[in-house]
Amino acid sequence: MASISLDEVLDKSWADKSLPEILAAxxxxxxxxxxxxxxxxxxxxxxxxxxDLADLKYVRWAQALAALDAAE
Known part of the structure; x- marks a missing residue:
């Protein structure tokens, strides 16, 4: 799995929070x-x-389609 820099994906005010806090944010x-x-x-x-966003079925479906395309 690729690593992710929280500074790159989070608003500055959330970058120092714990993962459970971020997921509940x-x-x-x-x-x-x-x-x-x-x-x-x-x-x-x-x-x-x-x-909620990560668990949204439409997000999961789009990710699955992109993964299928990348595998071809």
Whole structure:
């Protein structure tokens, strides 16, 4: 599995938090995701936290399709 730098994917205010805190955080903890983006994700898909986003079936489906394409 590839490593990930939390500084690269998290808003500065979340970079020093523990993984459980980050997973429970609003999606706005992710770099580049605005509070409005978070509101829209909640309205559309019920996503409130980064864990919810990771577990969203549409995200998993898209990742599976990308992995299939990369394997070809």
């Amino acid at each position: 609003p999606v706005g903890a992710l770099k580049g995701v605005s509070d409005r983006d978070g509101e829209l994700l909640q309205e559309a898909f019920g996503v409130k936290t980064t864990a």
